[in-house]
Structures are given as structure tokens and as C-alpha cells.
Amino acid sequence: CWPGPWHWLGTTGADLCAQQVSLALPVMHMNLMQKLSAVYGSRRGFLRLLAATTLMYAGGYRQLEKVDFSRVNRFVFVCKGNICRSVYAEICAARLNMAAVSCGVEADFGSPANDRVQAAAQRRGLSLASHKSRPASAERFADGDLLVGMEVWQLEALRPHCAGAQMTLLGLWSVPRRPYLHDPYGAGDSYMDVCLDTIESGVRRLAERARGS
Numbered sequence: 001c002w003p004g005p006w007h008w009l010g011t012t013g014a015d016l017c018a019q020q021v022s023l024a025l026p027v028m029h030m031n032l033m034q035k036l037s038a039v040y041g042s043r044r045g046f047l048r049l050l051a052a053t054t055l056m057y058a059g060g061y062r063q064l065e066k067v068d069f070s071r072v073n074r075f076v077f078v079c080k081g082n083i084c085r086s087v088y089a090e091i092c093a094a095r096l097n098m099a100a101v102s103c104g105v106e107a108d109f110g111s112p113a114n115d116r117v118q119a120a121a122q123r124r125g126l127s128l129a130s131h132k133s134r135p136a137s138a139e140r141f142a143d144g145d146l147l148v149g150m151e152v153w154q155l156e157a158l159r160p161h162c163a164g165a166q167m168t169l170l171g172l173w174s175v176p177r178r179p180y181l182h183d184p185y186g187a188g189d190s191y192m193d194v195c196l197d198t199i200e201s202g203v204r205r206l207a208e209r210a211r212g213s
Contacts, residue, residue, distance in 0.1 A: 049182065052171075069210045073142070073144030076139065077089035077093070078149045082111075086104060092203040103135060105157045120196055136161075143164040146168060149167070150170055
């Protein structure tokens with residue numbers, strides 16, 4: 001039979017090459033994980049974004065893209081704990097003179113914004129120092145509200161309580177589109193910047209659409 005690609009090296013050479021390959025594979029895996037973490041927050045973040053993007057292009061979020069901006073009086077940014085994504089979206093909206101609040105599906109009362117998000121916001125000229133978290137259950141939603149979630153499960157959790165308010169995902173309006181925006185809590189600095197850039201882009205586009213309605 002064919003002796004294989006390492007035959008010309010002899011037994012010692014073949015063993016050495018096999019050893020180098022076995023050492024390289026974990027490094028390749030580590031580099032891939034680092035890249036995924038830097039751009040998507042984690043491997044899970046990548047897989048969830050991949051699934052959400054597939055669903056988006058299949059038309060699964062069509063209803064969330066149909067926003068009547070002439071009805072919108074207030075933007076309600078929603079995430080899980082109201083200490084990272086939604087609070088940053090709120091402060092970006094305030095800078096653009098948008099009527100906006102934020103809350104969290106699983107938030108408690110009175111927690112400050114995450115330290116790392118505060119630091120990243122400070123580098124961008126924004127202060128989150130006065131923020132206190134607020135649970136979505138304490139919010140009274142109205143017909144003129146547009147609930148803007150970071151992940152679709154957050155909107156589903158609020159659907160029974162949102163009266164006639166409209167709903168959308170922030171990442172449907174960002175450039176590039178990102179229908180799943182992974183939580184930056186615990187992620188590295190590179191992904192923190194990706195996340196905040198996405199939020200800024202989405203909020204800016206929402207402001208443009210609202211003003212053009």
C-alpha cells in the first residue's frame with residue numbers, strides 16, 4: 001500500500017511531524033476561539049448570530065422590520081439586566097435628542113451600569129454614572145412606544161405586557177445588520193467595541209427613520 005506523505009522522512013521524521021501537527025491543532029483552535037470572541041463575544045455568540053441571521057434572511061423577522069415610525073413617541077431599549085446594552089442605547093439616543101428609556105427583562109432596581117461599559121462609554125465621550133437599572137416589569141408601556149430589544153427572547157418575554165406598543169430588534173437597523181447582539185458582560189475589550197459600535201449604528205438609523213416619518 002501507499003506509504004503515506006511522511007515516508008520519505010523516515011520513522012523519526014514522521015513522528016516529529018505528527019508531534020508538531022498535534023501541537024499546532026490546539027493553537028489553531030485557540031486562535032479561532034480568540035477571533036470568535038473578539039468579533040462575536042464568544043463561540044455561543046457566533047452561533048446564535050448565525051442562527052438569527054439565517055432566520056432574518058428567511059423572513060422570520062419581517063414583522064419586527066415593519067415599524068410605523070409616525071406612531072413612535074418613545075423608544076424603550078430592552079436587554080437582560082439593564083446594565084450594559086440597553087443603557088448604552090438609551091444614552092446614545094439621548095445624545096440624538098430622542099425620547100428614550102431603558103429597562104431589563106431580568107433586571108433589579110438600582111444597579112449601576114457595568115464598570116467596563118462605563119469605561120468604554122467614557123472613552124467615547126458619554127457618561128453612564130447616573131444610571132440605575134430598572135426592571136421591565138416596572139415599566140408602563142403605551143401605544144406610542146417602540147420596544148427595541150437586543151435579542152428576540154427579550155421581546156417575546158414582554159409581548160403579553162406591551163399593550164399596543166410596537167417591537168423591533170436594534171440589530172435590524174445597524175450597519176452591518178446584527179439581529180442577535182450578544183451580551184458584552186464578561187466579554188473582552190474587542191467585542192465590547194464591536195457591541196457598542198453596533199448599538200450606536202442602530203440607534204442612529206432609528207433616529208433617522210423617526211425624523212423622516
